Amino acid sequence: MHAQTWPETATTQASVLASDWALFTYAGLAVAALVWGLILFAILRWRRRPGGEAGALPPQFRTNNPLEIAWTVAPLLIVCALFVYTYRAEATVEALPPTADATVDVTAYRWGWTFAYAGGPRVDGTAAAPPQLVLPLNETTRLRLTSRDVTHSFWVPDFLFKKDAIPGQVNVFDLRPQRAGTFIGRCAQFCGLDHALMTFSVRVVPAPEYARWARGGAR
Amino acid sequence: MTIGLRLFISSAVFAIGIAVAYWLVAHEITGTFLLGFMAFALSFVAGYMIVAEREADLWADRPDAKPADAAGELVGTYSIRSPLPFGTALAMTCIGLGIAISPTLVALGVIALLSLGVGFILQSR
Amino acid sequence: MSAASAPVAAAASPRNDLLSWLTTTDHKRIGILYLVASLAYFAVAGALALAIRTQLAHPAGTFVGSHEYAQLFTLHGTGMIFLFVAPFAFGLANFLVPLQIGAPDMAFPRLNATSFWLFLFGGMVVFAGTATAEGGAAAGWTSYAPLSEIPVSSGLGQDLWIVGVLLVSVATILTAINVVTTVFIYRAPGMTMWRLPIFTWEMVATSLLVFMAFPTLAADLLLLFVDRHLGGHAFDPARGGSAILYQHLFWFFGHPEVYVMILPYFGVISEIVPVFSRKPIFGYTGLVLAAFAIAGLSMGVWAHHMFTTGAVNNPFFSFVSFLIAVPTGVKFFNWIGTMWRGSLTFPTPMLFAVGFLLNFLLGGVTGVMVASPPIDFHAHDSYFVVAHMHYVLGGGSLFAIFAALFFWWPKMFGYRLREGLGTWCFWLLFVGFNVTFFPMHFMGIDGMARRVYTYADAGALPLLNLIATAGSYLMLAGVLVFAWNVLLSALRHEPAGDDPWQANSLEWATSSPPPEHNFERLPPIRSERPVFDARHPELPTKR
Numbered sequence: 106m107h108a109q110t111w112p113e114t115a116t117t118q119a120s121v122l123a124s125d126w127a128l129f130t131y132a133g134l135a136v137a138a139l140v141w142g143l144i145l146f147a148i149l150r151w152r153r154r155p156g157g158e159a160g161a162l163p164p165q166f167r168t169n170n171p172l173e174i175a176w177t178v179a180p181l182l183i184v185c186a187l188f189v190y191t192y193r194a195e196a197t198v199e200a201l202p203p204t205a206d207a208t209v210d211v212t213a214y215r216w217g218w219t220f221a222y223a224g225g226p227r228v229d230g231t232a233a234a235p236p237q238l239v240l241p242l243n244e245t246t247r248l249r250l251t252s253r254d255v256t257h258s259f260w261v262p263d264f265l266f267k268k269d270a271i272p273g274q275v276n277v278f279d280l281r282p283q284r285a286g287t288f289i290g291r292c293a294q295f296c297g298l299d300h301a302l303m304t305f306s307v308r309v310v311p312a313p314e315y316a317r318w319a320r321g322g323a324r
Numbered sequence: 325m326t327i328g329l330r331l332f333i334s335s336a337v338f339a340i341g342i343a344v345a346y347w348l349v350a351h352e353i354t355g356t357f358l359l360g361f362m363a364f365a366l367s368f369v370a371g372y373m374i375v376a377e378r379e380a381d382l383w384a385d386r387p388d389a390k391p392a393d394a395a396g397e398l399v400g401t402y403s404i405r406s407p408l409p410f411g412t413a414l415a416m417t418c419i420g421l422g423i424a425i426s427p428t429l430v431a432l433g434v435i436a437l438l439s440l441g442v443g444f445i446l447q448s449r
Numbered sequence: 450m451s452a453a454s455a456p457v458a459a460a461a462s463p464r465n466d467l468l469s470w471l472t473t474t475d476h477k478r479i480g481i482l483y484l485v486a487s488l489a490y491f492a493v494a495g496a497l498a499l500a501i502r503t504q505l506a507h508p509a510g511t512f513v514g515s516h517e518y519a520q521l522f523t524l525h526g527t528g529m530i531f532l533f534v535a536p537f538a539f540g541l542a543n544f545l546v547p548l549q550i551g552a553p554d555m556a557f558p559r560l561n562a563t564s565f566w567l568f569l570f571g572g573m574v575v576f577a578g579t580a581t582a583e584g585g586a587a588a589g590w591t592s593y594a595p596l597s598e599i600p601v602s603s604g605l606g607q608d609l610w611i612v613g614v615l616l617v618s619v620a621t622i623l624t625a626i627n628v629v630t631t632v633f634i635y636r637a638p639g640m641t642m643w644r645l646p647i648f649t650w651e652m653v654a655t656s657l658l659v660f661m662a663f664p665t666l667a668a669d670l671l672l673l674f675v676d677r678h679l680g681g682h683a684f685d686p687a688r689g690g691s692a693i694l695y696q697h698l699f700w701f702f703g704h705p706e707v708y709v710m711i712l713p714y715f716g717v718i719s720e721i722v723p724v725f726s727r728k729p730i731f732g733y734t735g736l737v738l739a740a741f742a743i744a745g746l747s748m749g750v751w752a753h754h755m756f757t758t759g760a761v762n763n764p765f766f767s768f769v770s771f772l773i774a775v776p777t778g779v780k781f782f783n784w785i786g787t788m789w790r791g792s793l794t795f796p797t798p799m800l801f802a803v804g805f806l807l808n809f810l811l812g813g814v815t816g817v818m819v820a821s822p823p824i825d826f827h828a829h830d831s832y833f834v835v836a837h838m839h840y841v842l843g844g845g846s847l848f849a850i851f852a853a854l855f856f857w858w859p860k861m862f863g864y865r866l867r868e869g870l871g872t873w874c875f876w877l878l879f880v881g882f883n884v885t886f887f888p889m890h891f892m893g894i895d896g897m898a899r900r901v902y903t904y905a906d907a908g909a910l911p912l913l914n915l916i917a918t919a920g921s922y923l924m925l926a927g928v929l930v931f932a933w934n935v936l937l938s939a940l941r942h943e944p945a946g947d948d949p950w951q952a953n954s955l956e957w958a959t960s961s962p963p964p965e966h967n968f969e970r971l972p973p974i975r976s977e978r979p980v981f982d983a984r985h986p987e988l989p990t991k992r
Contacts, residue, residue, distance in 0.1 A: 125823035133814040140781060140810050147788040148803065151726075152795070163792045165988065167729045176782045177735075177775060184771040184817070191771075191821040192764050198823060215601075255596040256692055258757060258830060262896030265827040269758045271693065272595060273686020276759040289905070293830040293898045295589050296596060298515045301901035327642035328633040335657065335745060342749045342769075350762035354697045355752070362661050362748060384550075384636035391551070391971035394638045404965070405472040409559050413566030416619070420612040421574060423674070424605065444559065 115263045115288060115309070117281040118198045122265040125194045132187065198266075205247035205279055207315075209238065213250070213257035213270035213292065216299035225319035232302035238290065239308050240282050241315035250276045258294035261307055267293050282309040326377055326385065332370040339363035403447055412440045474558035475965060476543050479565050481861060483540020484854075486569050487533045493576070494528030495928065497521050499921055502885070506918040508906035518902035519587035520579065520606075526590030527610065530710065531617050532572040534846050538713035539564075539624045541853055542652040544861060546628060548956035549646045551637025551974065553966050556630040564620040564627070571616030578606030578613075586610035589900060591703070592673070594684035594695040599677045608677065611670045618663045618670075625656035625663075637955075639974035646954040646977055647736055651716030654740040658705040658712070661748055666702035669695060693760045700751035708747040710842060712740060714849030715780055718802050721856050722784050723978070724952045725799040726791030732783035733977060739776035739783075746773045756825040763822045770820035777813055781806070796950075797871030801852035804879045808844025812837055815890070830900075833893025839886045851878065851931070859949050863961045864942035870934035874927050881923030888913040953978030 114120040151163075208223040217231040220238050230236025240246050250259055252270040260267035268276045292303035310318070343359035346352070383394040415436035422429030473479060501521050504512040513521065543561065547554055555561045578585035583604030588597040597607055632645070632653050673695070675681035682688040684695045723730045730736065750770045752761040784806060795803070815837040819825045828834055851874070859865045892913050897904050904910055948957040957980045959968050972983040975990040982990050 122823045122826060125821055126818075126827070129818045129821055129824060133818060137810060137814055140785070141807060143785050144788070144803065144806055147785060147791075148793060148795075151788065151791050152793045161792075162985070162988075163726075163728055163790055165729055166731070166790075168732060168734075169786070172786075173732055173735050173779070173782075177779055180775045180778045181772075184774055187817070187821070188764075188768050188771050191767055191823060194821075194823040195763060195767075198826070255601060256593060260830070260896075260898065262827065262831075267757050267826055267829060271758060271760070273690075273692060274760065278759075289896065291896065291898050295519075295593075295830075295900040297519075297601065301515070301898070301903050326633070328629075331653075331657075331741070335741075338745045339748070342745075346749065346765060349765045352762060354694060355701075355761075358665065358697070358701050359749065365661070382634070382636070383638035384640050385642075387639065387641055387975075389638035390973055391638050403474060403559065405469065406474055406559050406562070407472045409474065409562030410471050410566050412563045413570055413620075416567055417570040417574065417616060420571075420616050421609075424608040424612050447559075 115282060115284045115286070116266075117283055118279070119263070119265045120283075121194050121197050125191065126265070128190060129187070132183075199278065201247070201277060201279060202245075206244035207241060207246040207319075209246060209248050211238075211248050211250045211259060211270070212253055213259065213296075213303075214253040215255065215297055216292075216303040218259075218290075218303070218305045222319055226321065230305060232299040232304075235304045235306060237306045237308055239310060239315060239318055240280060241312040242282055242285050242309050244312055244315075245279050245281045247277060247279050250278070255296050256294050257292045257296050257303070259290065260293040261288055261290045263288040264307075269294060285309045285311065326373075326380060326382075329370065329373045329377060332366055332373060336363055336366035336370050339366050406447060408440055408443050408447065412437065412444075415440055474554075474562045476547050476555045476558065476561060477861070477963060477967075479561050480540045480542075480544025482565050483536055483543060483568070486565075486572070487537040487540060490528050490532035490536075490572055492928075494525050494533060495925075497525040497528065499925060501525060502918040502921040504902055505904070505914050507915070508904050508911050510903065513902065515902050516584065516587060519589075519900075520585045522900055523586045523589050523592075523610075524576065524579070527575055527586070527614070528572070529842070530590060530706070531614060532568075532575070534710045534842060534850070535621065535706070536568055536617075537850055538652075538655065538710070539621065539628075541717070541857070542628055542648075542655075542713065543624070545857070545956060546631060546649050546652055547635070548860075548959070548963060548967055549649050549954050550632060550635065550640050551955050551968065551971050552631060552635035553968075555627045556635060557627050560623055561627050564623040567620035567623075568617050571613045571620060573613070574609050574616060575613030578604070578609040581605045581609070591699060592670075593692075593699075594673055594676065595686075595692055597673060597677075598684060608674070611674050611677075615667055615670055618667050621659055622663050625659035628652050628656045637971055637974060640955075643734075643737075644974060644977050644979075646716075647719035647730060647733070647740075648713070648716030648954075650737050651712045651719070651740050654744040655709050655712045657741075658709050658744050658747065662702040662705035662709070665698055666706075669698035669702065672698070693755075693758060696755050696758065697752070700754045701748075703754065704751045705744075705747050707838075707841070708743060710846055712744065714805070714846045714853075715740065717849045717853045717856075718784060718805055720952075720954065721798050721802045721852055722787045724856075724950050725794050725796065725802075726788045727951075728787055728791045729953075729976075729978060729981075730783070731786030731789070732779070735779050736783050739779045742776040743773055746776075753820055753825070756822045757829045767820055767822055771817065774813065774817050774820075781810065781813075796855075797866070797868060797875060798852045798856035798950075800872065800875040801848045801855065804875065805845055805848040805852065808840055808848060808879075808882065812840030812842075812845055815840065828893055830898060831893035832889040832897045832899060835899055836886050836889035836893060839889070843886065844882055847882075848878070851875070854931075856950065857956075859945035860956055860961050860963070862939075863944055864938060865945050865949055866934050866938045870930055870937070874930045874934060877923055877927030877930060881920050881925075881927055884920030884923060885917045886920070888917050892917075948980060951984070953981045955979055958983070 114123055210221040212219040218236050219229050221227040228236045250268055250270050252272045257270040258267050259270055268278050288307045290305040290307055340363045343363050346359055347356040383389045415433050418429050418433030422433055504510040585606040588602050672683045676683055682690045684690045684692055719730055746769055750766055752766045753770045755761050756763050819828050855866055855871055895908055897910055945961050947960055958972050972979050976982055
């Protein structure tokens with residue numbers, strides 16, 4: 106069980122999320138290179154050399170209307186384009202088709218997690234004995250998330266995804282793993298003393314193995 | 325119309341716009357109320373300023389005014405030193421602390437604050 | 450209060466005893482009081498940060514336990530945000546705004562002083578919680594309900610936090626009232642609004658944000674107090690309340706608050722860069738419009754702090770958050786345009802200004818990233834966001850704070866801080882800051898959550914955290930060099946004169962420090978840089 110350095114595509118949703126990360130990272134690097142480049146160029150090109158003329162003033166220009174309009178409109182268009190991509194990516198990731206292959210009720214509490222599988226076992230865990238969430242490979246599991254006490258957050262870094270567990274509210278989302286393995290899960294919303302210890306794991310197994318496990322009853 | 329008033333009017337118009345846009349897009353009552361109330365508050369200030377500056381003619385707003393033009397005008401008086409601010413802050417702190425730890429402290433703080441308030445008014449005369 | 454142009458008989462040196470400082474209503478003294486108090490809170494909150502980094506240097510650190518650690522990050526955040534970055538800006542505004550507009554003082558001098566003492570006492574109340582049995586507040590500077598409710602956070606420390614923050618909020622609102630009234634009413638003849646220095650404009654925009662944001666915070670905290678002690682259940686879902694309501698009210702304040710913490714510093718940069726480029730500020734109108742565009746839009750983005758709650762319309766807030774990047778970019782291009790084809794020198798204020806530009810840009814880029822909900826689904830509540838916020842507040846505001854200190858120190862105290870030590874201070878802070886916070890982007894991507902006192906001993910996390918801790922100690926060295934600089938310069942210095950930097954705005958038209966009534970004589974005001982115009986009568990003025 107270990108976290109990755111760069112986005113991996115452990116779920117189909119994560120593939121979409123990773124593409125959003127990639128787009129914004131490249132766009133951000135391009136903007137940074139441009140702006141840092143301009144700043145460093147100006148510094149190097151127009152710094153006053155020692156012994157340079159201290160008296161003469163440089164050209165005292167104050168405006169350039171076409172330029173100012175350009176550097177307002179161009180970024181506006183760029184962010185609009187980024188927004189369109191963002192909107193579509195989010196809609197894909199948060200889509201909830203009419204049915205799912207499996208359903209799990211996830212409840213967070215101070216300081217552990219409970220996973221109750223529809224028609225299957227119920228797994229409890231604590232900070233000392235973190236529970237494991239089992240998911241079927243290449244099938245969609247619908248998670249229904251809430252909290253018993255304060256606000257927590259269900260985060261699986263390898264899935265590039267988290268959702269808050271809020272008392273009085275049920276958050277529903279789908280996960281469709283496309284890679285088998287075991288992944289770490291954390292609480293990401295500060296919830297008190299054992300917040301840092303409130304972990305869980307996610308094990309993705311082939312569908313037949315999942316079915317056998319689910320029939321096996323409570324662990 | 326002063327620049328300040330234009331600022332509040334445009335802020336109020338923007339606030340109304342974003343409140344309406346938020347309601348249409350999100351249908352979420354808390355945010356709509358917050359943005360709407362903000363629009364109301366800005367409109368309130370703008371409305372007041374429209375009335376208040378009917379006869380405003382500041383030397384500051386004349387582009388070719390010289391500093392000597394406003395010489396001798398008495399705009400107001402103020403005291404160079406005063407123990408009232410320190411005392412007022414102390415009284416308000418007592419009220420706050422008292423709310424957390426002791427109703428007696430709240431009472432003391434309120435009495436102090438009222439006395440200091442009178443002091444502020446007397447000192448301005 | 451008359452803005453006379455005839456010379457006034459020189460006043461005797463103002464009294465310098467304790468009583469005169471406790472009873473002062475002079476905006477310059479109040480400004481200095483703010484700077485001293487906010488820097489003291491910075492030292493405390495900074496020490497808390499060092500404790501945090503010391504704990505996190507190793508995955509299973511034992512420097513502090515979980516409850517102490519929660520107090521550390523709560524009071525670090527509260528101290529830096531409520532008691533340092535914002536008050537420093539208002540302190541600077543207190544000193545500068547009347548001078549920059551040619552006024553003899555603020556509109557309401559006694560109210561001004563009241564604000565300062567209220568801020569000072571409010572901060573003390575917040576920290577007083579640490580002396581109680583259950584310790585100081587430990588629910589984060591955001592103090593989310595239901596975590597901050599009773600019985601989960603039943604200590605008096607949390608109540609003292611609420612009271613202290615309320616007192617500071619009142620102080621801030623009162624100062625904002627003072628600033629706007631002063632700028633609208635007490636400008637000198639010829640100082641039209643479109644000739645105001647950019648710093649003063651930014652303070653007007655900041656004050657508008659304070660009006661709209663802080664009352665919401667006050668309401669939220671009062672509701673929290675009622676929930677805790679007066680039988681309320683506004684945030685308790687089991688009894689008809691809503692946990693999300695707390696977040697809406699908090700972030701409706703919280704997001705404008707971060708712009709309260711950066712707009713004044715955009716103003717500082719806009720004052721310093723023209724002086725050391727020997728050119729006028731480029732795109733003055735664009736800068737002013739951008740300030741208000743940022744302020745206005747910032748009121749409509751609050752729920753981008755709530756993307757993972759599943760309770761808000763993410764696309765609306767994402768779109769408006771993206772829009773804010775546009776006026777911010779305009780400002781950046783204007784600052785670059787000011788330097789372009791200029792004659793650049795790099796005394797310490799300009800070093801820090803350039804550091805600001807380089808650091809804040811990265812913070813802005815990561816800000817646009819987390820404004821995209823798909824990215825925020827991973828980054829929220831991780832060290833990626835910690836990196837973002839510190840790049841804008843630390844790499845941005847903190848660097849501008851040091852730039853402002855070095856730039857206006859001679860005006861406030863009559864002598865300059867030493868350049869050699871200033872250069873050391875800058876490089877230690879610049880390198881230290883980036884070594885501390887750049888690795889945090891990767892810690893977050895790697896899956897390290899915020900507000901944790903221990904983390905997985907896996908992958909690159911231990912090494913990245915150790916590097917970050919080392920960087921934080923470098924920053925400490927930089928701050929200590931600054932303190933040493935202050936001490937040495939205070940003991941031995943040369944008078945700086947009225948205008949040591951060959952600067953632009955009205956504060957440089959009077960002595961250093963200025964007399965109690967600010968100006969003996971005012972130059973004619975025909976542009977946003979009247980002192981420059983007076984130095985160069987051969988050049989045409991443009992405004």
